[in-house]
Amino acid sequence: MIDFLNALTLLANYIIVPGLAYGSQLALGALGVTMVYAVLRFSNFAHGELMSFGAMCTILCTWALQSFGISLTILPTALLAIPAAALITVLYCIIINYFVYEHYREKKIDTNTYFIVSIGVLFFTAGLIRLVIGPKDQNFSDGVRFILKARDFKAMTGLNEGLAIKTTQGMTVVVTLILVAFVFWFLNRTRTGKSMRAYSDNEDLALLSGINPKKVILITWIITGILATVAGALYGLDKIYKPFTFMYLVLPVFASAILGGVGNPVGAVVGGYIIAFSELIFTFAYKKFLFYILPESFSPDGLVQLLSTDYKIAVSFLILVIVLLIKPTGIFSGKTI
Amino acid sequence: MNLKFRKISLFLLMTAMLLIVGFLQSWNVALLILNMCIISAIMALGVNLQWGFAGLFNAGIMGFIIVGGLATVIISMPPVQETWSIGGMGIIWGLILTIFTIVLSTLIWRKTKNLSRFRYLPTAIIILIGYLGVRFIAGPAIDAIEGFEAAKTGYLGGFGLPILISWGVGGLLAASIAWVIGKITLDLKSDYLAIATLGISAIILYIAKNEDWLARGVKNVNSIPRPVPYEINLQNELWFQELSTSLNMPLREFSSIFVKLCYCGLFLTVLIAFLWLSQKALFSPWGRMMRAIRDNETSARAMGKNVSKRHLQVFVLGSAMIGVAGAMMTTLDGQFTPNSYTPLRFTFVIYVMVIVGGSGNNLGAILGGFLIWFFWVESEPIGLWLIDNTTSILGEESLIRAHLMESVAHMRYMTMGLILLLVLRFAPKGLIPEEKL
Numbered sequence: 001m002i003d004f005l006n007a008l009t010l011l012a013n014y015i016i017v018p019g020l021a022y023g024s025q026l027a028l029g030a031l032g033v034t035m036v037y038a039v040l041r042f043s044n045f046a047h048g049e050l051m052s053f054g055a056m057c058t059i060l061c062t063w064a065l066q067s068f069g070i071s072l073t074i075l076p077t078a079l080l081a082i083p084a085a086a087l088i089t090v091l092y093c094i095i096i097n098y099f100v101y102e103h104y105r106e107k108k109i110d111t112n113t114y115f116i117v118s119i120g121v122l123f124f125t126a127g128l129i130r131l132v133i134g135p136k137d138q139n140f141s142d143g144v145r146f147i148l149k150a151r152d153f154k155a156m157t158g159l160n161e162g163l164a165i166k167t168t169q170g171m172t173v174v175v176t177l178i179l180v181a182f183v184f185w186f187l188n189r190t191r192t193g194k195s196m197r198a199y200s201d202n203e204d205l206a207l208l209s210g211i212n213p214k215k216v217i218l219i220t221w222i223i224t225g226i227l228a229t230v231a232g233a234l235y236g237l238d239k240i241y242k243p244f245t246f247m248y249l250v251l252p253v254f255a256s257a258i259l260g261g262v263g264n265p266v267g268a269v270v271g272g273y274i275i276a277f278s279e280l281i282f283t284f285a286y287k288k289f290l291f292y293i294l295p296e297s298f299s300p301d302g303l304v305q306l307l308s309t310d311y312k313i314a315v316s317f318l319i320l321v322i323v324l325l326i327k328p329t330g331i332f333s334g335k336t337i
Numbered sequence: 338m339n340l341k342f343r344k345i346s347l348f349l350l351m352t353a354m355l356l357i358v359g360f361l362q363s364w365n366v367a368l369l370i371l372n373m374c375i376i377s378a379i380m381a382l383g384v385n386l387q388w389g390f391a392g393l394f395n396a397g398i399m400g401f402i403i404v405g406g407l408a409t410v411i412i413s414m415p416p417v418q419e420t421w422s423i424g425g426m427g428i429i430w431g432l433i434l435t436i437f438t439i440v441l442s443t444l445i446w447r448k449t450k451n452l453s454r455f456r457y458l459p460t461a462i463i464i465l466i467g468y469l470g471v472r473f474i475a476g477p478a479i480d481a482i483e484g485f486e487a488a489k490t491g492y493l494g495g496f497g498l499p500i501l502i503s504w505g506v507g508g509l510l511a512a513s514i515a516w517v518i519g520k521i522t523l524d525l526k527s528d529y530l531a532i533a534t535l536g537i538s539a540i541i542l543y544i545a546k547n548e549d550w551l552a553r554g555v556k557n558v559n560s561i562p563r564p565v566p567y568e569i570n571l572q573n574e575l576w577f578q579e580l581s582t583s584l585n586m587p588l589r590e591f592s593s594i595f596v597k598l599c600y601c602g603l604f605l606t607v608l609i610a611f612l613w614l615s616q617k618a619l620f621s622p623w624g625r626m627m628r629a630i631r632d633n634e635t636s637a638r639a640m641g642k643n644v645s646k647r648h649l650q651v652f653v654l655g656s657a658m659i660g661v662a663g664a665m666m667t668t669l670d671g672q673f674t675p676n677s678y679t680p681l682r683f684t685f686v687i688y689v690m691v692i693v694g695g696s697g698n699n700l701g702a703i704l705g706g707f708l709i710w711f712f713w714v715e716s717e718p719i720g721l722w723l724i725d726n727t728t729s730i731l732g733e734e735s736l737i738r739a740h741l742m743e744s745v746a747h748m749r750y751m752t753m754g755l756i757l758l759l760v761l762r763f764a765p766k767g768l769i770p771e772e773k774l
Contacts, residue, residue: 124754130747317536
């Protein structure tokens with residue numbers, strides 16, 4: 001029995017807790033991608049850089065707060081900085097939309113040209129980020145590092161295995177819950193949210209009923225900007241902020257959105273968690289887990305790892321390919337793209 | 338403006354800029370830029386084939402470039418006898434099993450059509466068993482190979498064949514990867530192709546970085562054999578010394594210029610061959626059909642054209658060209674460094690080249706390749722000069738000035754983004770627009 005509990009703690013420590021945190025970050029990212037897809041009808045390749053931009057703004061605001069001597073003592077100061085950073089990111093989104101995307105929307109340009117346009121934005125944003133904060137890593141997490149320390153857990157329960165929960169992980173899950181709940185409430189319960197869904201469903205009918213497309217798009221970018229900032233900031237807090245990683249983060253984010261069904265908000269959130277957990281499940285070394293579960297004579301020699309952690313990215317790619325082969329509309333049947 | 342006049346004047350302008358670099362900086366620098374310009378132009382030609390002719394968005398150009406680079410290592414490096422004797426058999430058996438698994442799973446996939454949804458299960462089981470089997474057989478061999486004198490070798494080496502062969506092999510490898518990706522995604526709408534190619538390019542990058550037994554990973558492969566003579570050998574040749582004195586140039590400088598000219602000749606041959614092929618393709622019934630499909634897929638389908646087959650064809654051909662260019666680039670560098678590959682530099686800049694030059698026009702793509710690479714390299718000295726002059730009022734110790742000077746290297750990303758957005762907005766056809774049929 002004690003062995004079984006040990007094995008369970010091991011899984012909780014290395015898969016469940018990090019999976020929930022990483023899944024929340026992916027869910028927020030995928031929700032942003034899906035919103036843009038649903039309303040503006042293009043896959044925003046620059047979304048990764050937008051997340052990076054949001055994280056950068058959070059870092060700058062955190063530094064500003066810290067220089068004034070403001071801190072949240074227990075929680076990371078970044079939590080206070082996120083609203084201000086989100087405001088800047090939303091402004092950036094609106095400016096980009098006004099100068100870049102609006103023109104192409106009016107001309108009803110094809111999806112392929114949108115790709116190239118979003119690559120232009122990606123380039124510009126990536127350059128801007130490197131210009132402002134530089135290409136180096138930034139660690140901006142402060143406050144208490146752990147909610148639950150592995151040692152305390154061991155002392156509490158008397159198990160061999162420890163369970164550690166980082167403050168950033170707990171915070172990620174809580175913030176995500178609040179934000180996702182807010183977005184769903186907004187989309188389903190408010191008049192503006194309903195008009196957004198109507199516009200996404202059928203543009204012409206929505207125009208006929210007097211919905212103002214400019215307003216719908218403005219609100220879409222506001223929500224996207226907020227989601228991207230929070231996702232980027234939480235990702236940066238949880239791991240470490242590295243400007244170049246966001247280019248590759250696009251892949252799991254898009255995989256989450258496509259797996260759930262592009263254009264479907266519920267799908268994006270579910271997809272995020274599925275991708276995150278499968279990445280961890282495929283790259284976890286089960287040696288110790290099997291050591292607890294199996295009788296001694298069966299315990300394995302190797303690491304019992306399906307994929308080395310270097311190939312994490314391959315997992316989301318694999319899932320993407322499987323979805324494309326089996327059900328291109330995704331689990332919740334979004335728009336077929 | 339007349340299109341012909343426009344073409345000639347733009348290419349003359351490009352030549353003039355390279356000449357200016359030759360006179361102002363040095364001929365060595367000018368030739369170095371020219372060589373990379375030619376390689377960029379070939380990459381741009383490949384992308385033009387996919388994007389300009391067919392409207393396919395390939396976000397994984399970097400992956401095909403890396404595959405070309407890997408090909409040069411595998412073909413041209415001398416084999417490491419010791420590692421072959423330790424782990425060669427394991428690797429070979431692993432490869433055989435991999436191929437066997439792929440063949441078996443495709444066979445089962447084809448034979449189980451009547452199972453409809455459940456046909457995924459047997460195929461998945463075969464692939465899983467095959468994967469674990471390969472790990473079991475090749476795993477110890479890989480550990481042994483990577484452990485052998487890791488600082489010096491730690492990999493299998495290559496076949497020790499002439500490096501020029503690797504250009505073709507690089508193209509073939511890239512083509513076969515493109516075929517698999519295209520098979521899966523080309524029937525779906527373009528978003529999937531884009532994301533799938535981005536994914537495969539990331540996976541190829543991680544393979545190049547982590548599979549040390551293949552090409553040493555991040556430890557890099559250095560001193561890859563050359564297709565042209567070495568400077569030091571040239572300097573000892575009698576005819577070369579006489580040539581250098583008769584041209585009145587210092588021996589050392591002349592030898593390095595001579596080597597670069599040799600590369601230039603090789604690259605130009607490939608470029609001209611590819612340009613000729615692309616022009617032939619563009620102005621053939623096939624090229625007209627491709628453009629017709631791009632402009633109106635539905636009516637092309639209605640006319641009985643097999644759109645997915647044509648897309649697959651053009652996607653594979655374009656990727657092969659990019660693979661060749663990737664092999665050429667590693668040949669020019671003389672080393673394979675996986676860490677130097679980034680999507681911004683190796684995927685998206687190529688798009689800027691094609692769009693700026695004029696998508697759908699082969700000469701345009703080449704011009705774009707030359708122009709954008711030129712500015713990519715020269716933007717740093719130009720930017721430094723600009724900042725130096727504009728911020729001199731702020732004084733030497735100004736923090737803003739120091740920050741700007743430090744980050745001038747990143748300015749080029751922003752510039753590329755701006756150029757792309759401006760060209761798309763105000764001159765979407767590019768410098769040399771596509772010719773009407």
